[in-house]
Amino acid sequence: MAIVLGPNRYGKAETRLVRVVRDGDTHTLADLNVSVALSGDLAATHLTGDNAGVLPTDTMKNTVYAFAKEHGVAEPEEFGLLLARHFVTTQPQVSAARVALESYGWSRLGPHSFRRDGACTRTATVTVTANAAQVVSGVSGLVLLNTTASEFHGFPRDRYTTLPETTDRILATAVDARWRHRSADAGWAASFAGAVEAMTTAFVRTYSHSLQQTLFSMGSRVLETRPEIAEIRLALPNKHHYLVDLSPFGLANDNEVFIAGDRPYGLIEGTVTRDDVPPADAEWYR
Numbered sequence: 001m002a003i004v005l006g007p008n009r010y011g012k013a014e015t016r017l018v019r020v021v022r023d024g025d026t027h028t029l030a031d032l033n034v035s036v037a038l039s040g041d042l043a044a045t046h047l048t049g050d051n052a053g054v055l056p057t058d059t060m061k062n063t064v065y066a067f068a069k070e071h072g073v074a075e076p077e078e079f080g081l082l083l084a085r086h087f088v089t090t091q092p093q094v095s096a097a098r099v100a101l102e103s104y105g106w107s108r109l110g111p112h113s114f115r116r117d118g119a120c121t122r123t124a125t126v127t128v129t130a131n132a133a134q135v136v137s138g139v140s141g142l143v144l145l146n147t148t149a150s151e152f153h154g155f156p157r158d159r160y161t162t163l164p165e166t167t168d169r170i171l172a173t174a175v176d177a178r179w180r181h182r183s184a185d186a187g188w189a190a191s192f193a194g195a196v197e198a199m200t201t202a203f204v205r206t207y208s209h210s211l212q213q214t215l216f217s218m219g220s221r222v223l224e225t226r227p228e229i230a231e232i233r234l235a236l237p238n239k240h241h242y243l244v245d246l247s248p249f250g251l252a253n254d255n256e257v258f259i260a261g262d263r264p265y266g267l268i269e270g271t272v273t274r275d276d277v278p279p280a281d282a283e284w285y286r
């Protein structure tokens with residue numbers, strides 16, 4: 001009996017790419033998850049450790065970002081074909097390239113503002129005792145993004161601080177909010193729609209110097225426009241988008257090609273309240 005190498009392939013999985021096209025003040029957005037797998041004459045590395053035919057997976061990731069800059073990302077099928085053909089035609093040992101793409105849809109809210117497609121979750125928690133009732137409504141998974149109008153600078157630096165100051169960055173978050181009502185009697189559907197609309201509008205309109213500032217602006221607009229709401233708590237993950245360094249490939253990156261970070265993420269939490277709110281029950285502080 002001989003032990004032999006069976007089918008195999010390798011590649012870089014889940015390269016998270018965000019490509020912004022800036023046409024004056026109007027921006028468009030492509031948001032993809034790209035996985036590359038190459039196969040062909042790759043026995044040597046498995047059998048002897050000879051890497052002469054092993055294009056690094058790191059190179060595949062770089063190629064995704066460089067191609068996004070050079071060719072743009074019009075349609076996922078087109079971008080996938082471009083990449084797959086590149087690997088097959090430039091690497092003689094590669095006989096097949098599989099490029100799998102997930103493209104996340106975003107709906108436009110403004111020239112540089114977007115809401116990620118897909119339903120968010122509406123939540124409600126009610127607590128009732130013999131003489132009181134409290135209604136807490138909420139939303140999670142409301143994903144918002146501005147491609148500009150966001151800065152972050154002026155923060156303290158210590159020996160562990162490496163974050164560059166920025167005057168132009170992507171600001172993105174998945175809103176997780178809960179708000180409590182003044183009474184157990186409100187038009188719930190209109191109230192929920194109005195609260196979401198208020199948060200979204202504030203996110204779009206706020207020129208942000210921090211996600212904290214945006215949080216307060218979102219909460220304030222809810223309280224300004226919805227008298228039935230007593231106070232609101234927001235938890236906003238800072239969905240980081242890192243600018244890709246394309247300079248090793250001789251390419252500039254003028255805020256166009258980003259790595260969409262997954263974790264860790266900043267988590268900004270805060271309550272926005274009124275100075276005359278009725279008391280909350282324990283559920284609110286949970």
Ligand SMILES: O=c1[nH]c(=O)c2[nH]c(=O)[nH]c2[nH]1
Pocket residue numbers: 152163209210211212238266
């Ligand atoms: O809006 C921000 N708030 C922060 O507290 C923070 N911290 C950080 O690293 N980036 C950011 N961005």
